[in-house]
Amino acid sequence: MARSADAHDEWWRHAVIYQVYPRSFADADGDGIGDLAGVRQHLRHLAELGVDALWFSPWYASPQADAGYDVADYRRIDPAFGDLAEAEALIAEAHALGLRIIVDIVPNHVSDQHAWFKEAVAAAPGAEARDLFWFRPGRGPDGELPPNTWQSVFGGPAWTRVTHPDGSPGEWYLHLFAPEQPDLNWNNPKVREEHEDVLRFWFDRGADGVRIDSATMPAKDPSLPEFAPDATPPDHPYIDRDDVHSIYRSWRAIASGYEPARALIGEVWLADPDRFARYLRSDEMHTAFNFDYLNSPWDPSALRTVIQDTLDAHAGVGAAPTWVLSNHDVTRHVTRYGRADTSYGHALRQHGTPTDLVLGTRRARAALLLALALPGAHYLYQGEELGLWEVEDIPAHLRQDPIFHRTAGQDVGRDGCRVPLPWSGEEPPFGFSPTTTAGRTTAPTWLPQPTAWAGHTVQDQQADPDSMLTFYRGALAARRRHASSLRGDSFRWLDADPRVLAFQRGPGFVCVANLSTAEQPLPPHSDILVGSATGTPSRDTVAPDTTVWLRTD
Numbered sequence: 001m002a003r004s005a006d007a008h009d010e011w012w013r014h015a016v017i018y019q020v021y022p023r024s025f026a027d028a029d030g031d032g033i034g035d036l037a038g039v040r041q042h043l044r045h046l047a048e049l050g051v052d053a054l055w056f057s058p059w060y061a062s063p064q065a066d067a068g069y070d071v072a073d074y075r076r077i078d079p080a081f082g083d084l085a086e087a088e089a090l091i092a093e094a095h096a097l098g099l100r101i102i103v104d105i106v107p108n109h110v111s112d113q114h115a116w117f118k119e120a121v122a123a124a125p126g127a128e129a130r131d132l133f134w135f136r137p138g139r140g141p142d143g144e145l146p147p148n149t150w151q152s153v154f155g156g157p158a159w160t161r162v163t164h165p166d167g168s169p170g171e172w173y174l175h176l177f178a179p180e181q182p183d184l185n186w187n188n189p190k191v192r193e194e195h196e197d198v199l200r201f202w203f204d205r206g207a208d209g210v211r212i213d214s215a216t217m218p219a220k221d222p223s224l225p226e227f228a229p230d231a232t233p234p235d236h237p238y239i240d241r242d243d244v245h246s247i248y249r250s251w252r253a254i255a256s257g258y259e260p261a262r263a264l265i266g267e268v269w270l271a272d273p274d275r276f277a278r279y280l281r282s283d284e285m286h287t288a289f290n291f292d293y294l295n296s297p298w299d300p301s302a303l304r305t306v307i308q309d310t311l312d313a314h315a316g317v318g319a320a321p322t323w324v325l326s327n328h329d330v331t332r333h334v335t336r337y338g339r340a341d342t343s344y345g346h347a348l349r350q351h352g353t354p355t356d357l358v359l360g361t362r363r364a365r366a367a368l369l370l371a372l373a374l375p376g377a378h379y380l381y382q383g384e385e386l387g388l389w390e391v392e393d394i395p396a397h398l399r400q401d402p403i404f405h406r407t408a409g410q411d412v413g414r415d416g417c418r419v420p421l422p423w424s425g426e427e428p429p430f431g432f433s434p435t436t437t438a439g440r441t442t443a444p445t446w447l448p449q450p451t452a453w454a455g456h457t458v459q460d461q462q463a464d465p466d467s468m469l470t471f472y473r474g475a476l477a478a479r480r481r482h483a484s485s486l487r488g489d490s491f492r493w494l495d496a497d498p499r500v501l502a503f504q505r506g507p508g509f510v511c512v513a514n515l516s517t518a519e520q521p522l523p524p525h526s527d528i529l530v531g532s533a534t535g536t537p538s539r540d541t542v543a544p545d546t547t548v549w550l551r552t553d
């Protein structure tokens with residue numbers, strides 16, 4: 001396996017990791033859905049971009065009720081994406097290009113088409129097969145009410161009732177997400193053994209790490225109690241219970257048993273930085289996504305606070321921070337940063353509000369250089385290197401996200417950030433799917449692409465020195481060039497106007513981000529290493545919504 005010289009270092013501490021959302025990356029077979037052969041065709045794009053690792057959203061066999069986060073079989077690849085041999089070939093080819101691979105593991109739930117759940121539904125109440133999930137009798141005279149009033153994250157009740165073979169109503173099962181995603185009972189040792197085996201399965205196939213989905217949720221209070229809407233951990237029956245940590249301690253032991261050690265990366269949405277940091281203790285996960293940073297508005301004081309809180313929380317446990325601006329669940333940040341309210345919250349997708357994409361793009365460029373200069377690892381979501389914006393005008397009948405359907409459209413859902421990538425050409429499918437000689441695709445893309453993406457394709461952007469793609473490549477190359485300053489923990493805020501974030505990383509390296517509306521003076525420096533605005537940067541000042549990296553001697 002070809003690897004860079006530092007193959008055995010703790011790469012997760014400083015890597016730039018690119019999230020591949022397989023459905024929307026590239027479609028080689030023309031069914032309108034991305035696939036692993038499509039990824040293989042474009043691996044060079046990722047290597048040339050300059051990232052260190054690829055995280056794949058789930059590629060396993062799945063009915064796709066939640067775009068693959070409903071796993072029916074972890075040891076098979078979904079036929080829409082390819083097969084196991086294709087995944088193994090992809091891993092080998094990525095490794096040969098120096099790219100590490102992270103696969104997604106979803107411990108909280110499986111698909112309702114998973115063999116275990118089918119067996120559980122077919123079994124009688126009280127059977128061993130049902131104990132792998134949370135089956136309970138209903139309340140009310142005929143059990144017609146769910147066992148409690150818990151609500152699904154996706155809207156509606158968190159319980160669905162099953163029927164007996166004769167059609168009569170039976171028990172209810174818990175699903176914190178869609179009904180097609182029954183929650184597993186982690187108190188049952190078989191659930192633990194199976195997931196540990198799944199980890200080994202993918203580590204044995206060369207996966208360099210796992211991203212752990214909904215990592216705060218698998219452990220439940222077995223009495224399934226009602227709880228107040230403002231309940232917070234540790235007094236919450238399923239968010240961040242103290243007993244969830246034993247799962248990750250076992251996983252860490254498995255990951256550490258490999259040579260080189262494999263990485264555990266958690267999806268940990270928690271407001272309390274101290275509770276968050278508990279997942280990063282030295283015998284648990286290596287890193288976790290920093291959603292406070294993603295949620296933060298483009299505001300100097302809010303960003304300063306979140307950066308400092310992040311550094312403090314991680315320093316306490318000796319873990320490396322992560323910086324993330326977009327993923328497959330949130331509004332793309334070019335759009336967020338172009339609005340009057342630049343923060344993000346699940347309840348606040350703000351579709352339809354006025355958006356200045358030119359401003360959002362300028363800020364997104366500044367935000368990249370700011371984040372790449374902070375200590376820790378950086379996550380990119382596919383398409384941000386093209387400056388793609390949220391697609392807000394997908395017709396209701398083409399929307400796929402269960403959030404949209406389960407909230408009757410009140411929450412528009414996540415389809416707008418999942419639209420297939422534009423690779424080339426002047427009109428949809430923009431090279432995402434192959435075209436016939438008549439210029440037609442064999443099937444429409446699974447979500448429609450905006451015609452306004454003409455001019456934003458990879459092909460267009462790679463020839464344009466001012467494009468987002470050229471900027472991302474340059475920024476990632478600069479991060480590698482200045483690795484001696486940017487790796488490690490060294491970080492010191494510099495005195496500056498309160499609307500400017502200025503900090504030093506290592507001797508001779510300074511980052512200055514101007515979030516004010518006026519030009520701001522630069523601190524003394526000998527060279528401007530890279531800047532986020534197009535055109536030649538001024539020697540003495542930094543423009544509004546612009547970040548520069550400086551050499552100071």
Ligand code: NOJ
Pocket residue numbers: 066069106177213214267328329
């Ligand atoms: C978090 C994932 O990122 C999201 O896409 C998914 O719907 C939920 N977990 C449930 O698996």
